[in-house]
Amino acid sequence: MMQTRKKQSPTLEEEMALFERGHSFIAGLDEAGRGCLAGPVVAGAVILPLSDNTLELFAGINDSKQLSAAARDRFYDHIMQHALAVGVGVVSVAVIDTRNILQATKYAMELALQQLSPTPDALLLDAIYLPKVALPQRSIIKGDARSLSIAAASIIAKVTRDRLMVELHKEYPHYGFDQHKGYGTAAHVAALHTYGVTPHHRRSFSPISEMFGLFASIDSVDVSTDLSEQ
Template sequence: MQTHKKYTPTLAEEMALFEQGYSFIAGLDEAGRGCLAGPVVAGAVILPRSEDTMQLFAGVNDSKQLSAAARERYYEHIMQHALTVGVGIGSVEVIDTRNILQATKYAMELALKQLSPAPDALLLDALYLPRVSLPQRSIIKGDSRSLSIAAASIIAKVTRDRLMVELHQQHPEYGFEQHKGYGTPAHLTALRTHGATPHHRRSFSPVSELYGLFATTDN
């Protein structure tokens, strides 16, 4: 039986870049790439460079490994103690026009622009930003291995979940508050019953198949 190796985020990747002379290392990650509705959201985080950084951010991990309550707690902690935090949003329109990968990179570029001080090197979870002229390291399972990327994953996930809760208030019949736009059976049933909202990704199957069967809701 094959087992999957579990990682605990560390500062090893950040320290390697510090030793090369870089000072401000930004970790980046996204949330919502696989959803049928809502934007894709990117987080960018630069953690403080100090001897107690690991201790200060103890417990921070890949957002998928944490409960919703834990993500909320760590979100507030990261916002308070990180050196700087940025958030970028790739709207449904950008997703449908450019595709989800390009929308993700666009959101990350927006998040980077919010960082002050600006980063001089990047750590990403299995992505590369060709339009950003900074040294970059793309790390497989980066959100489980780099503390900066893990922190960014929490910022992205909590921000996006809050946006989906707001959309739930506008369209309660879709259950966005529960599934956050992912293609759950309940979400698919709501799509078949009510059609697509302006917040659904027309370029994504099965929305693309259902879109021709229903008029778009106005609100």
């Protein structure tokens, strides 16, 4: 008889390894929207309490991509209520086009970390490293499926960004931002051909850069506000 593999849930293995080395406040970080054609990139940072009942308290939390929208909303509220600290960093399209998406993602994570109280003393990240942050860091491939703290951060980032895109839909209803959240679906690309780009589209991203040849005009965008804190 063929056996089905049981879906693995995130654990506290990475967190406890750092705890045993003397770290008390371990922040998990993840992002949402890195591959989108429109909208900001958003990072979440979460410090969970490390106790005997942590796994029970946060049971069911997983990589945000593995959860339904309703489940993400439910866990978002639970994390906000029971985590030791939660931070969110939002970085605009102007910064993404000027600095590139990787640097914008790192900046979003730095902003999220600045909001945490207590201040973290170690970091767990999903396949990324923050060279400007002078803290012990562990970059984990598929970290949102392995670390409970990173999984919680992925939910915070995803729900925050989805809600921003739903608000953006009210301003630009023809693009369907409430459905695809800025990802490059066929419907989104078709809307781009029909209506052109908005100020919230990433002009440095393909196929927008090829379709409209607009990336050269990004020089006219004022990004001083977004970069002033760096």
